[in-house]
Amino acid sequence: MLWLIPALPLAAVLLNLLVGGRLGRKGVGWLACGAVGLAFLVALRAVLRLAALPEAQRTVTDTVYTWMRVGDFSADVSFLLDPLSAVMALVVTGVGFLIHVYSTGYMAHDASYRRFFLYLNLFMFAMLTLVMADNFLLMFVGWEGVGLCSYLLIGFWYTRPSAAEAGKKAFIVNRIGDVGFILGMLILFAWGGSLNYARLFAVAPHVFAVGSTVITTATLLLFLGATGKSAQLPLYTWLPDAMEGPTPVSALIHAATMVTAGVYMVARTHVLFQLAPVSLQTVAWIGAATAVFAASIGLAQNDIKRVLAYSTVSQLGYMFMACGVGAFTAGIFHLMTHAFFKALLFLGAGSVIHALSDEQDLRRMGGLAPRLPWTHATMLVATLAIAGIPPFAGFFSKDEILSSAFASGNTAVWILGLAGVVMTAFYMFRLYILAFRGQPRLSHEAEHHLHESPPSMIVPLAVLAALSVLGGLVGPPMQEGGHAFARWLAPVFAGGEHAAAAHHAVPMAVEWGLIALSVVVALAGIGLAFRVYLQDPGAATRLRERLSGLHRTLLHKYWVDELYDATAVRFVHGTARSFWRFWDTKVVDGAVNGVGYVFEGFSAVLRLFQTGFVGTYALFFTLGVAALFLHLLRH
Amino acid sequence: MIPISWSLALSAVLFVIGVIGVLVRRNALVIFMSIELMLNAANLAFVAFSRDMQSLDGQVFVFFVMTVAAAEVAVGLAIIVNMFRLRETVFVDEINLLKG
Numbered sequence: 223m224l225w226l227i228p229a230l231p232l233a234a235v236l237l238n239l240l241v242g243g244r245l246g247r248k249g250v251g252w253l254a255c256g257a258v259g260l261a262f263l264v265a266l267r268a269v270l271r272l273a274a275l276p277e278a279q280r281t282v283t284d285t286v287y288t289w290m291r292v293g294d295f296s297a298d299v300s301f302l303l304d305p306l307s308a309v310m311a312l313v314v315t316g317v318g319f320l321i322h323v324y325s326t327g328y329m330a331h332d333a334s335y336r337r338f339f340l341y342l343n344l345f346m347f348a349m350l351t352l353v354m355a356d357n358f359l360l361m362f363v364g365w366e367g368v369g370l371c372s373y374l375l376i377g378f379w380y381t382r383p384s385a386a387e388a389g390k391k392a393f394i395v396n397r398i399g400d401v402g403f404i405l406g407m408l409i410l411f412a413w414g415g416s417l418n419y420a421r422l423f424a425v426a427p428h429v430f431a432v433g434s435t436v437i438t439t440a441t442l443l444l445f446l447g448a449t450g451k452s453a454q455l456p457l458y459t460w461l462p463d464a465m466e467g468p469t470p471v472s473a474l475i476h477a478a479t480m481v482t483a484g485v486y487m488v489a490r491t492h493v494l495f496q497l498a499p500v501s502l503q504t505v506a507w508i509g510a511a512t513a514v515f516a517a518s519i520g521l522a523q524n525d526i527k528r529v530l531a532y533s534t535v536s537q538l539g540y541m542f543m544a545c546g547v548g549a550f551t552a553g554i555f556h557l558m559t560h561a562f563f564k565a566l567l568f569l570g571a572g573s574v575i576h577a578l579s580d581e582q583d584l585r586r587m588g589g590l591a592p593r594l595p596w597t598h599a600t601m602l603v604a605t606l607a608i609a610g611i612p613p614f615a616g617f618f619s620k621d622e623i624l625s626s627a628f629a630s631g632n633t634a635v636w637i638l639g640l641a642g643v644v645m646t647a648f649y650m651f652r653l654y655i656l657a658f659r660g661q662p663r664l665s666h667e668a669e670h671h672l673h674e675s676p677p678s679m680i681v682p683l684a685v686l687a688a689l690s691v692l693g694g695l696v697g698p699p700m701q702e703g704g705h706a707f708a709r710w711l712a713p714v715f716a717g718g719e720h721a722a723a724a725h726h727a728v729p730m731a732v733e734w735g736l737i738a739l740s741v742v743v744a745l746a747g748i749g750l751a752f753r754v755y756l757q758d759p760g761a762a763t764r765l766r767e768r769l770s771g772l773h774r775t776l777l778h779k780y781w782v783d784e785l786y787d788a789t790a791v792r793f794v795h796g797t798a799r800s801f802w803r804f805w806d807t808k809v810v811d812g813a814v815n816g817v818g819y820v821f822e823g824f825s826a827v828l829r830l831f832q833t834g835f836v837g838t839y840a841l842f843f844t845l846g847v848a849a850l851f852l853h854l855l856r857h
Numbered sequence: 858m859i860p861i862s863w864s865l866a867l868s869a870v871l872f873v874i875g876v877i878g879v880l881v882r883r884n885a886l887v888i889f890m891s892i893e894l895m896l897n898a899a900n901l902a903f904v905a906f907s908r909d910m911q912s913l914d915g916q917v918f919v920f921f922v923m924t925v926a927a928a929e930v931a932v933g934l935a936i937i938v939n940m941f942r943l944r945e946t947v948f949v950d951e952i953n954l955l956k957g
Contacts, residue, residue, distance in 0.1 A: 833953070834953030834954065835949065835950050835953055836888075836949040836950075836952070837879075837880060837881070837883070837949060837950065840879050840880055841880050844876055844879075844880065
């Protein structure tokens with residue numbers, strides 16, 4: 223029955239296509255939410271059944287049919303439920319359902335209501351295929367499917383040129399990563415002989431020597447795919463622009479689910495990554511660098527969604543950092559808690575934007591707390607969660623990542639992570655204070671229309687807030703034999719978590735110290751934000767003036783977009799143009815037109831013979847016969 | 858007895874008259890008659906050879922040719938009659954729909 227989980231949203235897509243026009247707005251909303259809600263219930267039932275099985279047998283596969291079979295190669299449309307994909311499926315359907323419900327309120331006044339839910343359901347189908355596939359090929363189908371939906375939804379308001387551009391950018395940047403994914407997949411097939419996870423991972427230790435060039439190349443190529451999809455250095459630039467899409471899309475696709483696909487893929491293929499220490503080190507360093515880099519850009523952005531976008535990039539960096547130091551459980555743990563609190567942050571930001579009649583600039587907000595009490599309360603919870611304050615969800619997962627990094631001996635990575643924590647706490651509370659506290663700086667019109675969001679938007683916020691508070695409690699630190707979440711994932715990562723083993727080798731006192739340190743660091747960031755933005759109104763301006771160079775750099779995002787435009791984009795455009803000018807218009811068009819001219823010339827001559835007079839034809843006929851006769855008579 | 862060369866010469870002359878008739882005349886009926894002339898030129902050659910070789914094969918062929926010619930006339934006249942009904946002409950140079 224596993225196939226039912228992705229099939230339900232797909233069925234909703236088809237129904238919406240066929241009869242959506244007759245259902246009306248209400249019907250379309252119910253159909254879309256109902257399908258995803260049902261998928262969540264089916265997934266929940268499947269996971270409960272999985273949990274009832276003995277630990278060693280917790281992998282269920284459901285083969286729908288054999289997709290293709292060529293020689294030794296075969297690919298099935300086959301779904302896999304093991305503890306890892308169970309977590310992913312529950313997060314995707316659960317958070318997805320809440321965001322669907324929220325969207326019925328947020329998009330209520332949009333002209334293309336039906337198209338929105340069509341894309342959203344299609345996304346759910348693709349994402350569930352991605353996380354539940356039992357082989358690389360089917361995963362790739364989902365991988366491309368979510369990319370397509372991301373493109374469609376970023377460019378949802380396609381009449382706005384910036385939205386159309388952002389959609390294109392996301393699609394093209396992702397293509398670069400996908401080339402890596404395909405090449406990595408081909409290498410794995412060429413050497414490993416299969417694309418099925420179970421079979422490939424079983425033979426991998428025998429086929430690939432630890433640290434051999436082949437496995438290092440393959441995993442680095444797979445990781446290139448992950449950097450594209452999960453917006454890591456150097457391919458992160460599409461994610462901030464993706465904020466052009468409707469806010470629920472930013473929450474669902476560009477925060478909670480799709481962008482975590484790269485982390486999921488690295489965790490899924492941890493068997494391969496562990497055979498390639500160089501790749502793991504790369505993952506850790508890219509993750510740590512991205513975490514700090516994106517967080518620093520987030521410090522100076524003024525668009526509420528852009529701050530959150532850079533924060534997402536940064537948090538994804540933490541997940542990769544965890545995977546890179548071998549703490550895959552911590553990475554997936556952070557993936558889950560991040561899905562809760564980041565979806566909440568985006569939905570809360572959406573609620574603010576909705577309330578202010580589409581105002582996104584933090585400089586024209588302020589003092590919203592008493593006017594939007596529910597949005598304010600839930601946003602505060604999410605902000606505390608992402609800043610890493612106990613006992614909110616983000617604290618547990620982030621702390622586990624940091625202590626794993628410390629325990630694995632990657633001290634430099636750990637320090638980068640700690641620096642990221644300060645910045646995260648600072649920019650998140652900067653956002654919170656600028657939006658909700660201090661004096662209102664609203665435009666007159668926005669002030670006039672200011673209203674709290676409808677219940678269809680507030681209820682999902684409240685549920686996500688509860689999850690952001692309680693979600694971390696499945697993984698408290700310092701449990702004998704690992705916490706509940708780690709024990710749940712243990713069958714997947716069994717034998718692989720050398721870092722986790724080392725983690726428990728760290729003495730109790732050191733671990734307490736690490737926890738205290740990360741909390742103190744986060745509190746310092748929060749305190750600084752309150753000091754600069756709330757207590758001393760002039761401080762922000764003074765700080766900006768004193769560090770004007772740095773501020774400009776951050777505000778312009780290190781000019782990375784400009785750099786890419788000047789190098790890669792210009793280069794590709796130039797090459798394409800010269801190809802067009804020379805090869806296309808001269809060579810290809812020349813050849814095609816040339817053939818045409820030749821035949822036109824021939825036919826101009828041949829046409830002279832076709833007079834239409836029977837007599838002429840008879841004459842040629844006679845001459846021909848006479849010529850034949852002469853020829854025969856001569857021999 | 859008339860030598861065979863005379864008969865063949867007559868046959869050749871008749872044939873060439875037929876060919877020229879087909880090529881230069883414009884009236885479809887006359888063209889048709891010229892074709893008949895060519896067929897009969899061939900018949901004459903058959904008969905002449907048959908006599909010369911003391912074999913009946915040539916005579917038999919002549920019967921076939923006459924049968925075919927009769928059938929052809931039937932079809933051809935039907936075409937010409939229809940053509941006249943449609944275009945009100947039997948002049949072949951006025952019928953040039955196939956011009957390229």
